[in-house]
Structure formats: structure tokens, C-alpha cells
Amino acid sequence: METAIIIETIIKAVIILSVFAALAGFTTYIERKVLAFMQRRLGPMNVGPHGLLQLAADGIKLFTKEDFIPANAAKPVFMIAPIITASTAFIAMSAVPFFPEFELFGYTIRPIIADINVGVLFVMGVASVGLYGPLLAGMSSANKWALLGGARTAIQLLSYEVVSGLALLAPLMLVGSLSLIDINNYQAGGISNWIIWYQPLAFILFVMAGFAETNRTPFDLLEHEAEIVAGYATEYSGLRWGMFFIGEYANLFTICFLISLIFLGGFNDLWFISGGLAIVLKVMFLIFFFLWTRASWPHIRPDQLMWLCWKVLMPLAVINILITGFVMMF
Amino acid sequence: MSLEKLKNRDVSVDDYINIFEDEYPKTSWEQFKQVLRRSVKGELFKGLGIVLNIMRQALFKGEMQTVQYPAEKLPISPRYRAVHKLLALLESGENRCIGCGLCEKICIADCIRMDTRIDENSRKEVLEYTINMGRCIFCGYCAEVCPELAIVHGGRYENASEQRAHFALKEDLLTPLDKLKEQKEYSGFGAISPDADEKIKKTPLSY
Numbered sequence: 176m177e178t179a180i181i182i183e184t185i186i187k188a189v190i191i192l193s194v195f196a197a198l199a200g201f202t203t204y205i206e207r208k209v210l211a212f213m214q215r216r217l218g219p220m221n222v223g224p225h226g227l228l229q230l231a232a233d234g235i236k237l238f239t240k241e242d243f244i245p246a247n248a249a250k251p252v253f254m255i256a257p258i259i260t261a262s263t264a265f266i267a268m269s270a271v272p273f274f275p276e277f278e279l280f281g282y283t284i285r286p287i288i289a290d291i292n293v294g295v296l297f298v299m300g301v302a303s304v305g306l307y308g309p310l311l312a313g314m315s316s317a318n319k320w321a322l323l324g325g326a327r328t329a330i331q332l333l334s335y336e337v338v339s340g341l342a343l344l345a346p347l348m349l350v351g352s353l354s355l356i357d358i359n360n361y362q363a364g365g366i367s368n369w370i371i372w373y374q375p376l377a378f379i380l381f382v383m384a385g386f387a388e389t390n391r392t393p394f395d396l397l398e399h400e401a402e403i404v405a406g407y408a409t410e411y412s413g414l415r416w417g418m419f420f421i422g423e424y425a426n427l428f429t430i431c432f433l434i435s436l437i438f439l440g441g442f443n444d445l446w447f448i449s450g451g452l453a454i455v456l457k458v459m460f461l462i463f464f465f466l467w468t469r470a471s472w473p474h475i476r477p478d479q480l481m482w483l484c485w486k487v488l489m490p491l492a493v494i495n496i497l498i499t500g501f502v503m504m505f
Numbered sequence: 506m507s508l509e510k511l512k513n514r515d516v517s518v519d520d521y522i523n524i525f526e527d528e529y530p531k532t533s534w535e536q537f538k539q540v541l542r543r544s545v546k547g548e549l550f551k552g553l554g555i556v557l558n559i560m561r562q563a564l565f566k567g568e569m570q571t572v573q574y575p576a577e578k579l580p581i582s583p584r585y586r587a588v589h590k591l592l593a594l595l596e597s598g599e600n601r602c603i604g605c606g607l608c609e610k611i612c613i614a615d616c617i618r619m620d621t622r623i624d625e626n627s628r629k630e631v632l633e634y635t636i637n638m639g640r641c642i643f644c645g646y647c648a649e650v651c652p653e654l655a656i657v658h659g660g661r662y663e664n665a666s667e668q669r670a671h672f673a674l675k676e677d678l679l680t681p682l683d684k685l686k687e688q689k690e691y692s693g694f695g696a697i698s699p700d701a702d703e704k705i706k707k708t709p710l711s712y
Contacts, residue, residue, distance in 0.1 A: 213556050215563040217571040471556035472549060486533075487540060 187288050191268055199424035200230050206466050213470035240413035247317035248410065256315065257415040260308030260422035267301040267429050270294040272356050275442045275450040287356070294355040295343060298433060299336075302388065306332035308422060309390075309397050313407035324406025327396040327477055331387055334484040335394075339384030341492035345377045345499040346370045346437055355433075359441030366445070371438040376495045378438045380488055385430040387480070390423060392469035396477055431461040581660055586643045589636055590659035592688060596707060601655035604629035608647035608656055616640035617647060638664070 204219065204226070211218030219226025244253055271294070272287040291297055306328055313325020347353060349370065350361045362368045371378045387394040398406030408419055435441060435457035442450040475483070530536040562568040572579060581587070592601050604621040620633035648657045 209560075212563050213560045215559060215568060215570040217569060217573070220573065467553060467556065471552045483540075487537070 183284075184288055187286070188269070191273075191288065192265060195265065195268065195425050195428060196421055198428060199421040200234065202424045202427070202462065203233065203420070204230050205462075206469075209463065209466045210470050213467070237414050237417040242415065243410070243412040245317050245410050249315040249317075252311050252315035253410075254415070256308050256312035257411065257418035257422070259311065260305055261418040261425070262422075263301050263305035263308070264422040264425035264429065267298045267305070268425070270297040270355065271429060271432050272359065272436070272442070273432065274454065277451070290354065290356060293353040295347065295353045295358070295433075295437070298355075298429065299340060299343070302426065302429065303332070303336045305422065305426065306336075308419065309407040312411065312419070313397075316407070316410040318410050320403040320405070321407050321409045323403045324397050324399075324409070327399075327403075328407060330477060330481055331390075331394060331396050334481060335384040335387035338484055338488045338492055339381055339388060341489065341496065342377045342380035342384060343437065344492075345495050346374050348496070348499050348503060349373060355436050355441075359436055359443065362440045363443050365443075366440065369438065369440045374438070374495070374499070376491060378434075380492050380495070381438070382434060383488065385434060386465070386468070387484075389426045389430050389465075391427070391465050393472045393475060394480060395474070396480060399474060401474070427462065427465060428458070431458045431465075434461055581662065584658075585660065585662070586645045586648075586658045587662040588638070588659055588664060589641075589647070590657055590661075591634070592655055592657060595688070595705065600631060601653050602631050602634070603653055603655070604631045605652065607650045607652065611646045611650045613644060613646060614640045614642045 207229075208218040208226070219229040222228045222232045244250055269288040270291055272285070272290070274286040276283055276285050278284070309328040309332075310325050313321045313323070313328060316322070316325075346358070350358050352358065352361075358370075362370060386392075390397050396406075398408055400406075403409075408416055411419065432454070435454055439457050440453070442454040444450050445453040448456070530539050563570075593599060594601050604619065606619060606621070609617045609619050616637040616639075618633070618635050618637070619631060621629050621631055624630040643658070645658060651657075
């Protein structure tokens with residue numbers, strides 16, 4: 176029995192690694208296409224039908240590019256930083272239940288690597304360790320733009336960890352469990368049971384914090400091309416640069432799965448749509464929403480970001496927790 | 506104008522109208538109110554709507570702005586001044602140029618150079634005809650002045666080549682014999698009429 180579990184876990188881990196690494200590449204294609212359509216362009220068209228093979232071309236380019244380490248960089252830190260981003264993004268996925276249980280050859284498979292009872296805490300914790308990737312990258316690059324990017328990593332990710340943690344607290348108080356499977360099962364009774372209806376404010380706050388934590392556009396101060404070239408990734412090339420972006424897109428998927436699991440009913444059946452398909456649809460919509468905002472909303476300044484976080488979002492989150500507490504008490 | 510107005514040298518402030526597009530918040534409470542007002546107004550979501558609408562128009566109404574450039578090119582005006590072409594006579598494929606040298610003379614960038622001599626039949630023959638594309642400013646005077654419409658501006662605007670000389674030698678500019686059928690008449694000022702084909706007659710020289 177022990178060996179069976181170990182083998183099953185290894186297989187699941189390999190599947191998650193390969194699927195999400197491939198999805199990260201595919202999302203770059205989707206992102207380029209969707210952004211292009213939103214700006215009345217065609218996007219990649221020349222490599223393969225409608226640019227589909229652009230993925231392979233990008234991959235070959237990233238693999239064969241010179242791996243460049245600047246002369247004055249702190250070499251070991253510089254080399255390790257992208258690995259931190261990519262690996263924490265994937266480690267965070269180990270506690271996320273992607274689909275409902277299903278049977279294969281009479282064997283019940285639970286599509287979660289480790290059903291630990293502090294799932295949310297684990298995911299948020301590992302995801303916040305991921306901030307060391309950009310931070311160390313920016314500080315070790317011996318480049319002032321990279322250094323600025325690293326500094327912005329600190330202010331942005333640290334601020335929004337607070338907001339996302341506080342925003343999650345209120346729904347967790349309702350559910351009374353930190354396990355993502357329990358949170359999902361809490362919303363089993365159809366759309367009216369979704370936590371978004373009980374906790375709309377927490378939902379908005381968590382989505383905003385999610386934008387900040389995945390460095391998506393209204394809050395992508397870490398690599399603000401217009402101001403600091405490419406921020407923390409200025410000196411990176413080839414596969415190390417690619418790992419940053421695999422990590423970023425993997426984070427994007429984790430956040431989208433978290434939002435749909437915690438607020439949007441998770442993998443429960445939706446009318447006639449089966450649970451597995453329902454969560455895929457929700458995640459796809461959220462990813463589209465992330466691209467949509469990238470096409471339509473402007474960047475904000477670092478001081479605006481901090482102001483919004485500490486003076487608006489955090490008090491709102493605390494008030495939300497207080498109200499939830501009072502409602503539950505009486 | 507009165508004397509005071511004339512003497513007033515402070516022109517920078519006088520005629521300007523200051524536009525205050527908004528009352529800027531002064532205290533932090535006003536700032537907070539501004540944030541609230543803007544959040545409730547839903548300007549961000551209006552922006553999302555506009556972008557989605559643009560995407561819908563691009564995808565389903567064919568309002569795509571892209572031109573797939575090397576495969577698809579925008580039409581250019583017939584009088585567009587791109588790289589020169591030397592036209593040939595339609596009957597014989599001979600050079601239309603009579604070696605008058607007007608283009609060389611009028612060229613304000615001094616980039617056209619021609620060498621001529623009087624040949625055995627005591628006609629003028631053009632030995633060398635070059636245009637220095639590094640100097641040419643594409644003013645179009647040469648084409649305007651040419652009495653025979655021998656030098657015109659073609660439609661080739663993609664000036665990428667290994668060497669500038671590729672555009673500028675006579676054999677490159679002159680319409681080659683096998684492409685004579687594709688030679689289009691210059692339709693700009695001073696060009697021959699569209700029904701010139703019917704009017705064209707063989708000259709006695711060819712008998």
C-alpha cells in the first residue's frame with residue numbers, strides 16, 4: 176500500500192509538472208493572440224497555422240540562446256533565482272485539488288498530490304516564498320534596473336501577501352477548515368452556495384491581490400518595461416529567463432484555481448456541466464480576465480500601489496473580517 | 506493695439522488659458538473619497554467593455570488593422586516617388602532615353618551621372634547611366650523634366666539590398682526585354698494618354 180501511494184504521487188507530480196510547464200508555454204501563445212485581437216492585430220501568424228508552432232519556435236530559441244551571466248553579478252545567487260520562482264510555483268500546486276475524484280480501472284484517483292489539512296496555508300506560504308526569485312534576481316544582477324525591480328518586488332509582493340491573507344481569512348472563518356477540499360465541498364449545493372455571494376468584498380480583494388502576486392499588468396511593477404526595461408529580469412537570457420516566465424504562468428494558474436476553488440464553487444457540478452469541466456471553464460474565464468485587464472487597464476505607480484494596498488485594501492479586509500465575525504457570533 | 510499691450514513682454518502667461526480638468530484632492534480624506542467615487546463609477550469596467558467590443562469588431566466584423574506585409578501590400582499612388590525606373594520603347598525594347606542630359610542637369614542632389622557619345626549613325630548613345638541612391642532625395646525633378654518619359658519613378662519602395670549599386674545601374678533600372686509586356690506606362694503628369702496603344706505607329710526607321 177505504501178509503495179502504491181508513493182508511485183501514485185510520483186506519477187501525479189510528473190503529470191502536473193509536464194502539463195503545467197506545457198500550459199505555461201501555451202498561455203504565452205494565448206496571451207499574445209488575445210492581446211492582439213483586443214488591439215485589432217493578428218498576433219503570431221507565420222510559424223505554423225495561425226502561429227501555433229510559435230510555441231516550439233520560442234522553446235527552441237530559449238534553449239539555444241546563450242546563457243549569460245554578467246561580470247559583476249553574484250553568480251550562485253544569480254543562477255539559483257529563476258529556479259526558486261519556477262520550483263515554488265510548482266510546489267504550491269501540490270496542495271491544490273484540480274479536479275473531483277474519478278475512477279480509472281476500478282482505482283479511485285484523487286487529483287491532488289497531498290491532501291494536507293492546511294492546504295490554503297501551504298499554497299499561500301509557498302507562493303510567498305516565490306518572491307525570493309525576483310528579489311534575489313534583482314539584487315544579484317549588478318544592474319540598476321534589475322535592482323529597482325528587486326526593490327519593487329519587495330514592496331509589491333510583501334504588501335499584497337498581507338491583503339490576500341486577510342481576504343482569505345473571512346471565507347475560511349465561514350468554512351472552518353483550511354483544506355481546499357473542505358472549502359470546495361462547502362459550496363456543493365449549486366450556484367447559490369458559492370462563497371462569492373457571502374463574501375463579495377473578500378473576492379474582490381483576493382482577485383486584486385492575485386493580480387499583484389502574479390505580477391499581472393495593472394500591478395506588474397517588477398518588470399515595468401516602460402520604466403525599468405525589464406525589471407528584475409533585465410540581465411537574464413535564454414532558459415533562465417524562460418524559467419521566470421514558466422513560474423509566472425504557473426503562478427497564474429495556481430491563483431486562478433484558488434479563486435475558483437475558494438469563491439466560485441470549485442469542482443462541484445454546475446447544472447448539467449460535470450465538475451471537472453466546470454472548474455476548467457472557470458479557470459479559463461479567469462485567465463481570459465487576466466489577459467483582458469492587461470489589454471485595457473493602465474499601469475499604476477509604486478506609490479499608488481502601496482497607497483491602495485495599505486490605506487484602502489487592508490482596512491477593507493480587516494473590516495470584512497470583523498463583520499464576518501460579528502455575523503457569525505450573533 | 507495699444508501701447509501697453511505692445512510693451513507687455515510677458516507673452517508666455519497672458520494668452521494662455523489654464524484648464525483645470527479636475528479638482529485635485531487636498532486632504533487624504535478627499536483622496537479617499539476620490540478613490541471611492543471612481544470605484545463606484547465603474548470606469549475600469551467601462552474600459553473592459555470597450556476593449557471587449559474592439560475584440561468583437563476585430564474578430565467578427567473584419568475590422569482587423571493588420572496588413573500581412575510581405576504577402577499583402579497596400580496600394581501606392583501612381584505618382585509615388587520610389588526607386589527610379591528607365592522605361593523602354595514598346596516597339597523595339599530599345600532604351601527610350603535620348604541622352605539629352607536634362608535629368609542630370611536638374612538634379613538638385615547632384616546624384617545622376619550620364620556618359621554619352623555620338624555613335625556611328627550620328628545619334629546620341631548613352632554609355633553609362635547611374636543614380637547615386639545615397640544622395641538621391643526622391644524629389645522627382647528628373648522624371649518631371651524628362652521629355653521622353655524615359656526616367657520615371659517606379660513602385661518599388663522596398664529599398665533593401667546588399668548594395669546601393671543594385672538600384673542604380675542602368676541595366677537594373679532599365680526594363681528588361683522579357684519584362685517589356687509588364688511595363689506599365691507612367692500615369693502621372695506629362696504621361697502619354699491611356700489610348701496610346703491605338704495611336705502608336707511604327708516609325709520609318711524600323712523598315
